[in-house]
Amino acid sequence: MKTNRQKIKASGSDRAFDLINILILTLLLLLVAYPLYFVVIASISDPKLVATGRVLFLPKSFNLEGYKKVIQYSPIWVGYRNTILYTLGYTFVSVMVSMLTGFALGQRKLPGVNLFTGLFIFTMFFNGGLIPTYLLMKDIGLYGNPLIIILMGAVSVNNIIIARTFIKSTIPGELFEAASIDGCSYTGYFFKIVLPLSKALLAVLVLFAAVGQWNSWYNAMIYLKDDNQMPLQMVLRDLIVIQSAMSSSTEAATVGGDAAAQVYLVESMRYAIIIVSTLPIMCIYPFLQKYFAKGIMIGSVKG
Amino acid sequence: MKTKTKLQASGQPLSLGRRIIQFRELYLFLLPGVLLLILFNYLPLYGILIAFKDFKVKLGILGSPWSEPVLKYFNRLFSMPMFPVILRNTLILSFYSLLAGFPLPIILALLINSSPGKHYKKIVQTITYAPHFISIVIIVGMINIFFSPSTGIIVNILHKLGLMSGNLEVLMTAGAFPHLYVWSGVWQSIGWNSIIYLGALSGVDASLHEAAIVDGASKLQRVIHIDFPSILPTIVILMILNSGSIMNVGFEKVFLMQNSFNTSMSEVINTYVYKIGIKEAQYSLSAAIGLFNSVVNFIMIILVNQLSKRLDQGSLW
Numbered sequence: 001m002k003t004n005r006q007k008i009k010a011s012g013s014d015r016a017f018d019l020i021n022i023l024i025l026t027l028l029l030l031l032v033a034y035p036l037y038f039v040v041i042a043s044i045s046d047p048k049l050v051a052t053g054r055v056l057f058l059p060k061s062f063n064l065e066g067y068k069k070v071i072q073y074s075p076i077w078v079g080y081r082n083t084i085l086y087t088l089g090y091t092f093v094s095v096m097v098s099m100l101t102g103f104a105l106g107q108r109k110l111p112g113v114n115l116f117t118g119l120f121i122f123t124m125f126f127n128g129g130l131i132p133t134y135l136l137m138k139d140i141g142l143y144g145n146p147l148i149i150i151l152m153g154a155v156s157v158n159n160i161i162i163a164r165t166f167i168k169s170t171i172p173g174e175l176f177e178a179a180s181i182d183g184c185s186y187t188g189y190f191f192k193i194v195l196p197l198s199k200a201l202l203a204v205l206v207l208f209a210a211v212g213q214w215n216s217w218y219n220a221m222i223y224l225k226d227d228n229q230m231p232l233q234m235v236l237r238d239l240i241v242i243q244s245a246m247s248s249s250t251e252a253a254t255v256g257g258d259a260a261a262q263v264y265l266v267e268s269m270r271y272a273i274i275i276v277s278t279l280p281i282m283c284i285y286p287f288l289q290k291y292f293a294k295g296i297m298i299g300s301v302k303g
Numbered sequence: 304m305k306t307k308t309k310l311q312a313s314g315q316p317l318s319l320g321r322r323i324i325q326f327r328e329l330y331l332f333l334l335p336g337v338l339l340l341i342l343f344n345y346l347p348l349y350g351i352l353i354a355f356k357d358f359k360v361k362l363g364i365l366g367s368p369w370s371e372p373v374l375k376y377f378n379r380l381f382s383m384p385m386f387p388v389i390l391r392n393t394l395i396l397s398f399y400s401l402l403a404g405f406p407l408p409i410i411l412a413l414l415i416n417s418s419p420g421k422h423y424k425k426i427v428q429t430i431t432y433a434p435h436f437i438s439i440v441i442i443v444g445m446i447n448i449f450f451s452p453s454t455g456i457i458v459n460i461l462h463k464l465g466l467m468s469g470n471l472e473v474l475m476t477a478g479a480f481p482h483l484y485v486w487s488g489v490w491q492s493i494g495w496n497s498i499i500y501l502g503a504l505s506g507v508d509a510s511l512h513e514a515a516i517v518d519g520a521s522k523l524q525r526v527i528h529i530d531f532p533s534i535l536p537t538i539v540i541l542m543i544l545n546s547g548s549i550m551n552v553g554f555e556k557v558f559l560m561q562n563s564f565n566t567s568m569s570e571v572i573n574t575y576v577y578k579i580g581i582k583e584a585q586y587s588l589s590a591a592i593g594l595f596n597s598v599v600n601f602i603m604i605i606l607v608n609q610l611s612k613r614l615d616q617g618s619l620w
Binding site: 014021022024025028029031033036042051052096100103104105107109110111116123126128129130131132134135151152153154155185187190211214215216218233237241263264267274277281285286289293296 | 427433581
């Protein structure tokens, strides 16, 4: 009797738990998703209706003016081109360096391996800071050179540790000894065995590097000076951060008449820009989702 | 391990020179990383000297005279009226971020983990990860657009609900800056930061749950008495690691969110270094602030690592 009653009570409270759980998760889902959804519907609605708060749940009077404006605005495409080049270059360099270094630092028999590991780890704890780095880059001529965007930050100690741990834990060291008896060099082993066996690791490293570079603007702001070399995010910064700060303070004064229409159009262009610049990554990440947990777990727990 | 001893036994011990030649390929593997490391991480260290010198660009780092007294720029830094302000702002932003941003991903992970629907779980995860991939520029742009004084959606909704009339001044109010900064950060990273806890939760032994169900434990009880304790070590370690960067508020978002109305709350150490260093070219003073910050961060990280090592041995097994 008693156990029976307990069971019923328990399942009742479990149902309540499930219900509350789903409710909270749904609320959270809406809180996270709504701003994103709103940007999408605002970008394809009549800017005036958006600005006056009449677009909340569904797009109203379908309008692609914002996108047209964005497509005609050439600095965005220059930025897009630069960002693609930087992302490809940086991702290649960064992933290659992480893999090569992670592999080499994982060889315990390598003389001096602890010294090298220490050399890398130390940079996680201490750095020269902005000003000394800036002055050095000016001295050696990397200031203003797009190469700096590809090289700076390509050594990520975190990624090296991820690579080292992954290779050590998934590829048995005996494999190399077997291969070396057959006359395989480290180079051959690395390219023919380690890289093909590290697909999950490569997926994580490529994703992290590519997203990081796609979204970065700080190094470009500090070390580049030519508008034609600026990455997409710098162009976006001018368009949606600096100018909206400006328009925020002048907005009140200009609402009314043609000036208002102009303000609305600029707003709509901003929504369109957000979509255009974020879409590539938004389309890619769900497919790599299964690798996230792995990458993060190796990186933070074992590091 | 076994093969290692076998190989060593088969040949004579090699001299260091021989061994270096034997491993030359691996040194070649290390070369690109080490070169980049020297260029971007070690050579700049030498530039720290300028914090102790009256740096003149024309004279170079070595040629510039030592400042009189050597700690001149540090003295100037500590007596600056801006110094307590940027220190306070830095600490407010990081403590607030930690307080709001740390527990929520844990709760989210526990909720997702114990949620009944398999597909629903997946959807929640995919959607909550999305903001992590949006750039800081876009995030700040979205804040500016949403909170825009007369056309933003927030002001429009407030008007609709009759909670407010007129313009919304949030972006121009210094006091609102920390809230905007922290909660937009929570919005962006709650999903992503929950991944590590979900990973830890997936390692929880299923037999614990089965035994608890047999004993009549409810779901809530199992979350509190099984799930939470199992991820506690992860929580403790992440908590410690996070507190190591308490003096290190990221430059990018603060800088982008700054405007002339909110600097009293939004000027932090990193943005100030940029302002007086790159913009005003007061290199020595700026390098001194940078060095002060690096040293404090260094001490914090060392402390925190010691602590986590000790706990790691003590509390896990």
